[in-house]
Amino acid sequence: MALIASVLIVVLALSWLLNRLLKIGSRELGLPPGPPTLPIIGNLLDFPKTAIYLRFTEWARTYGEIYSLKIGRGTVVVISSPRMVRELLDKHSAVTSGRQSLHFAKIVQDDINVAFLQATDPTCKGVRRGLQYLLSKEACAGHLPIQQAEASQLMYDLMKQPDAYFNHMERFSFSSMLSATFGVRCPRTDSKVLQEFSQIEHDWERLITPGHHPPIDLIPLLRYVPERWAKWKGISRDLEARFKRLYHGLVETCENRMEREEHNGSFMENILRSGERNESSRRTALAICFAAVEGGSITTTAFMRTLVCCLATHPDAQKRAHEEIDRVLGSSRMPVLEDIEQMPYIQAIIKEVQRFCPPAPFGLPHLSTAEVTVGEYVIPKNSSIIMNIYGIYHDEEVYEKPYMFYPDRFLQNEFGTIAGTDDTGRRNDLHFGAGRRICPGILLGTNATTIAALNFIWGFNVDVKSDPETGNRPSIDTNTFTKTFVISCVEIPADIRPRSDLHATMIRSQYSASRETMKNFEHELSPEDVVFVNSW
Numbered sequence: 001m002a003l004i005a006s007v008l009i010v011v012l013a014l015s016w017l018l019n020r021l022l023k024i025g026s027r028e029l030g031l032p033p034g035p036p037t038l039p040i041i042g043n044l045l046d047f048p049k050t051a052i053y054l055r056f057t058e059w060a061r062t063y064g065e066i067y068s069l070k071i072g073r074g075t076v077v078v079i080s081s082p083r084m085v086r087e088l089l090d091k092h093s094a095v096t097s098g099r100q101s102l103h104f105a106k107i108v109q110d111d112i113n114v115a116f117l118q119a120t121d122p123t124c125k126g127v128r129r130g131l132q133y134l135l136s137k138e139a140c141a142g143h144l145p146i147q148q149a150e151a152s153q154l155m156y157d158l159m160k161q162p163d164a165y166f167n168h169m170e171r172f173s174f175s176s177m178l179s180a181t182f183g184v185r186c187p188r189t190d191s192k193v194l195q196e197f198s199q200i201e202h203d204w205e206r207l208i209t210p211g212h213h214p215p216i217d218l219i220p221l222l223r224y225v226p227e228r229w230a231k232w233k234g235i236s237r238d239l240e241a242r243f244k245r246l247y248h249g250l251v252e253t254c255e256n257r258m259e260r261e262e263h264n265g266s267f268m269e270n271i272l273r274s275g276e277r278n279e280s281s282r283r284t285a286l287a288i289c290f291a292a293v294e295g296g297s298i299t300t301t302a303f304m305r306t307l308v309c310c311l312a313t314h315p316d317a318q319k320r321a322h323e324e325i326d327r328v329l330g331s332s333r334m335p336v337l338e339d340i341e342q343m344p345y346i347q348a349i350i351k352e353v354q355r356f357c358p359p360a361p362f363g364l365p366h367l368s369t370a371e372v373t374v375g376e377y378v379i380p381k382n383s384s385i386i387m388n389i390y391g392i393y394h395d396e397e398v399y400e401k402p403y404m405f406y407p408d409r410f411l412q413n414e415f416g417t418i419a420g421t422d423d424t425g426r427r428n429d430l431h432f433g434a435g436r437r438i439c440p441g442i443l444l445g446t447n448a449t450t451i452a453a454l455n456f457i458w459g460f461n462v463d464v465k466s467d468p469e470t471g472n473r474p475s476i477d478t479n480t481f482t483k484t485f486v487i488s489c490v491e492i493p494a495d496i497r498p499r500s501d502l503h504a505t506m507i508r509s510q511y512s513a514s515r516e517t518m519k520n521f522e523h524e525l526s527p528e529d530v531v532f533v534n535s536w
């Protein structure tokens with residue numbers, strides 16, 4: 001009898017356990033609907049390795065403006081309408097502004113990457129405060145001369161090496177941000193500092209892309225796997241060393257410059273001068289400058305790369321933009337930032353580029369730090385909340401032919417939407433995110449993209465280059481994007497030429513005139529960079 005009872009207890013206990021286990025991965029009551037789940041793993045196998053925003057957008061068509069996904073016990077909520085963004089990320093921002101912490105960010109970046117820190121973390125608070133100062137209206141006005149000077153080099157570079165436009169866009173954005181933060185320019189696409197930055201960014205993205213390495217944040221025990229079976233440990237240590245060499249090297253550069261009394265007003269100098277010079281303030285200063293360089297460079301680069309592709313493939317839009325810019329400027333001067341106010345069509349082009357290919361297509365995931373109720377749904381604490389920016393901007397019920405590059409939509413209506421659309425919560429800057437974690441670089445980023453776009457449109461004709469052997473013009477699918485976190489149109493065979501001899505002459509003389517501004521940020525150039533700036 002006792003034996004039967006024991007067996008019964010074991011069987012009951014096992015079936016209870018099995019039942020609990022099989023429930024892992026399934027959707028809890030109260031969650032928004034979503035694609036069917038498998039026991040234990042939930043929707044894990046439904047996630048593609050690249051272009052995940054396309055899958056998010058497909059699911060939005062089936063499950064609507066809010067849906068949920070399960071990964072083991074974890075919950076991911078995806079929102080795909082401005083109304084939901086306002087409801088969940090803006091109105092409930094007190095409890096939807098967390099971030100998922102990331103093991104590799106702790107190891108490689110010494111936990112200074114604000115994008116993976118909780119809103120309550122002291123480093124995060126210090127960084128966001130510091131960024132407010134670095135990116136305030138007054139501070140951005142102070143960054144304008146170097147942005148304008150870098151844009152004039154961009155024009156000059158494109159004139160001399162049009163085929164390397166992808167690299168020149170990157171140099172422009174990176175050098176503008178590096179000058180504003182660390183007071184160091186990057187004059188060549190081959191400059192060591194840019195090469196190191198790009199390689200680190202590339203390897204970092206590989207390291208944190210799901211599927212490349214075991215999910216250490218989901219299964220913390222993996223941290224104790226011996227090194228011989230854990231290739232990722234060596235990779236992250238190497239990346240950590242390179243990260244430190246680059247960024248600590250830049251801080252030292254500033255300190256040495258200050259000692260030589262060759263200040264150039266960079267943000268790092270200001271912090272080092274005003275604050276206590278201890279390890280903690282040095283760390284926060286580094287975190288602020290790192291956030292600006294990382295957050296500001298890749299996104300602006302992506303915007304410009306997309307602009308080139310869209311203009312090359314839409315000659316009518318380009319022609320209208322040229323007509324508008326000529327009407328406003330005449331032929332005697334190059335554009336400055338303020339000119340954009342008088343150019344509604346170019347404003348529409350800029351908005352359409354951001355809509356057509358938003359650089360951060362699903363932003364940075366937020367984390368709920370308490371249970372939140374939205375309408376009939378209950379979102380548990382510790383859920384990831386993803387703002388499906390790409391999906392919002394490609395909603396077929398809201399935008400006519402959303403996969404088409406069509407700037408006119410923004411002339412017909414402020415938001416580019418179909419007449420009669422409910423535009424509650426809609427903003428033209430949704431591609432900068434929402435809530436308390438909204439991008440702090442909106443103004444600086446907008447200035448950079450506007451200056452570069454205005455100059456490019458003013459100065460150049462861009463077309464798709466014909467095949468030199470067949471003479472045929474290849475057909476380009478503008479909707480083919482890079483397979484990276486921050487996306488842009490892929491590199492195309494672009495034929496970029498100054499619009500006239502007069503434009504070429506003005507580009508040359510503007511570059512020469514800008515050299516004075518650039519020199520302030522060239523105290524520490526490498527011998528190769530010095531040769532370059534003297535001979536370019």
Ligand code: HEM
Pocket residue numbers: 114115116128135291292293295296297299300303358359360362363364365366431432433434435436437438439440441442444445446449
């Ligand atoms: C076209 C330009 C840019 C785009 C499209 C863009 C987009 C975004 C997006 C979507 C987010 C996530 C927001 C959220 O979680 O809701 C973000 C965060 C961030 N961006 Fe930008 N950004 C741009 C330029 C810049 C610039 C110029 C800077 C700095 C100088 C910058 C610094 C940051 C930082 C530090 C964060 C993380 C904020 C946090 O986690 O608290 N970004 N950006």
